[in-house]
């Protein structure tokens with residue numbers, strides 16, 4: 107799911123918001139290679155004057171009709187604290203449960219979010235992909251692009267056993283290496299990663315203490331192992347930590363605005379945010395240490 111924030115539902119009728127939403131849906135439709143034929147907006151007061159106007163505006167802007175039954179493109183308008191969010195389901199059908207998931211893992215990422223993160227890496231790159239905090243391997247399996255090799259790093263044996271089993275079941279284990287190590291000190295040579303994806307720990311597995319420091323170390327290590335232009339797609343519920351780290355960061359810049367996504371969890375839905383980062387030229391970044 108992707109969300110657009112507005113103070114009131116009628117804010118969606120603003121030209122810029124509607125255009126942004128339609129552009130995002132168009133881009134996702136291209137990324138997943140599927141042209142939606144029908145849409146449905148679920149919202150409280152769906153038949154109210156403002157909702158009818160929003161549905162009509164979406165119909166015009168998207169150029170697709172509302173379906174009678176279950177529609178291909180599912181949109182939902184929900185109150186989100188002080189704001190309202192337009193949620194967009196990323197796939198024509200819910201497909202977060204994948205056949206390849208033979209091993210569950212607490213805190214495993216929703217597969218559709220992992221899929222979308224790779225498509226946000228646009229333009230698709232090749233070379234070496236590094237998946238930091240790889241857990242049970244969701245981001246390694248859902249990878250797009252034409253990577254020649256992929257490296258998953260996690261400090262947990264349980265995670266790596268699950269990742270190994272899931273990768274084998276997915277048959278996407280070719281040229282994938284799993285490494286048991288700490289994120290703060292990656293066993294990867296400087297400047298050798300062409301793209302990084304990460305679903306960073308957010309306290310679910312009881313590691314709340316020191317998370318801000320860990321994120322800082324991850325940002326530095328990610329900068330060390332990449333060169334200018336590399337993409338780093340991160341999902342995290344620790345929005346404040348991420349925003350603080352990015353504020354004035356000389357190594358990473360956001361090449362597109364962050365997106366809020368929604369995924370189910372045992373305690374109810376959680377809404378992490380996807381950050382799309384690009385490595386900036388090294389001369390303005392931290393000193394890169396020698397090759398390991």
Ligand SMILES: C[S@@+](CC[C@H](N)C(=O)[O-])C[C@H]1O[C@@H](n2cnc3c(N)ncnc32)[C@H](O)[C@@H]1O
Pocket residue numbers: 211213214215216239240241242243244245259260261262265287288289290305306307308311313320
């Ligand atoms: C949110 S989970 C990732 C879940 C994964 N995306 C999946 O689908 O299974 C975060 C992962 O970070 C790992 N982790 C936490 N702190 C770490 C550290 N300091 N070094 C390496 N891995 C760490 C945990 O073992 C956990 O697997």
